[in-house]
Amino acid sequence: MDRDDELGDEPEELGAEACLRLLSTVPVGRVVYTEHALPAVLPVSFEVVPDGRLLLAVRRDSATARGLDGTVVAFQADRLDPLTRSGWSVLVHGRADILRDPEQILGALRSGLRPWTDEPDPMFVAVVPELISGRRLSASAHPVPHA
């Protein structure tokens, strides 16, 4: 275990392909964008499409949809098991754009992707990953002497 790891708290880094594969196993992630000059973080339903883009489902004409369109966002998803203290976390940086192509919109609707709030008339935001990083988050084998 490399305790001087410059990348953060956990040592096992994941490659981009593994990250996308893990992302495709969860229905919700968190998008980070700028709102009133502060980072806003909001859970959103999403899916990974075959070309590697992420599609996020948001409420039509919401502040979130407007805030994301045409910006560079961070998108994070994880799966964490508190019992075993194991799991993973993936972080994507990329440009977000509201999906405007009718065929792609139809495809997203047909796939069943909907905002968490299950809005009947959602908008979709496509994120093209430019940076993908991820790590496994597992408890070390150390005992906890201070407990």
Add this chain to the structure above:
Amino acid sequence: MDRDDELGDEPEELGAEACLRLLSTVPVGRVVYTEHALPAVLPVSFEVVPDGRLLLAVRRDSATARGLDGTVVAFQADRLDPLTRSGWSVLVHGRADILRDPEQILGALRSGLRPWTDEPDPMFVAVVPELISGRRLSASAHPVPHA
């Protein structure tokens, strides 16, 4: 339901007290800070202390600990149930500082707070909430005609 809600995708806003109460029911949240000029998002174990500060547990001398110290961070936690499409999400903005007071460190150790990776010798980062916002994320009553 106010579809023009300026605050985002979901309408039911939560007060600061309700937000802190909800935060205290989950063991892990996600801290957003700046790393290499990009937003980094990392799951961290945390607790709400009685004075309303958040204590985050990170690996000693990690890039995360250094990246958080003395900065303004966003901290987000949620609980989401995909079956009922219900849940909540809380977002805190505030200044983060590594805990340096030996008595407070001892108190955090005694409380059992540990990094997700269960490091035996953690550091703690205190976040003083300056802005607290939250919302319930529940499916609307609308049917989904496109499904």
